[in-house]
């Protein structure tokens with residue numbers, strides 16, 4: 191059972207900063223739409239360390255996707271900071287060290303499942319035969335070998351998401367950011383995807399996953415509850431973080 195603990199902001203200067211994968215300090219993101227300011231994140235201060243498995247749980251519009259994009263260097267803060275002490279600077283983060291899994295339809299349509307999985311390795315500079323070999327090993331590991339030559343449009347939603355997981359893990363990233371990867375799957379398929387993802391993750395890799403699904407969140411070690419662009423509470427299996 192997850193045990194509620196009172197939310198306390200993580201101190202801005204942590205004792206083991208070097209092992210922190212990503213940290214934010216007073217991270218704020220505002221969007222201007224038709225002359226109106228939408229404050230998507232309010233001064234969030236947090237850290238993610240190796241091996242952490244974190245669910246971001248919150249209502250639609252609470253800021254989960256915005257936070258994930260900032261944690262992955264896909265977006266820039268309006269104010270405050272995001273840093274990757276153990277990974278380098280935003281410009282050098284990808285390909286390889288940080289991976290994303292999105293809700294759906296993120297595979298490249300003209301490429302086969304195998305080529306989709308090989309792509310991050312090729313972008314990281316690996317030559318094509320080696321990349322395809324490693325990609326095939328990952329498809330086998332995730333019991334997807336039979337789908338290697340299929341195009342994304344020929345895959346079921348669950349199969350496509352498992353291929354997306356293989357693609358996210360093929361570079362052995364340190365940080366995996368997942369934005370509702372089970373959002374369009376039925377509950378059995380969603381749990382299967384979680385089985386695959388959790389069993390294939392390296393022990394010292396961290397996972398931060400946005401979800402609306404409490405059953406999916408319950409598979410992870412900690413739940414960060416988001417409300418109105420803020421962390422409202424952290425629940426944890428292991429007790430309070432330092």
Ligand SMILES: Nc1ncnc2c1ncn2[C@@H]1O[C@H](COP(=O)(O)OP(=O)(O)OP(=O)(O)O)[C@@H](O)[C@H]1O
Nearest residue numbers: 221223228230248249250251252253254255256257
């Ligand atoms: N590119 C954008 N332009 C304008 N407003 C945005 C943009 N991205 C996010 N927002 C706004 O920021 C707030 C947070 O959105 P965000 O997508 O992060 O929430 P979420 O918790 O991921 O929602 P959902 O669960 O529906 O995906 C919302 O009010 C949203 O409308």
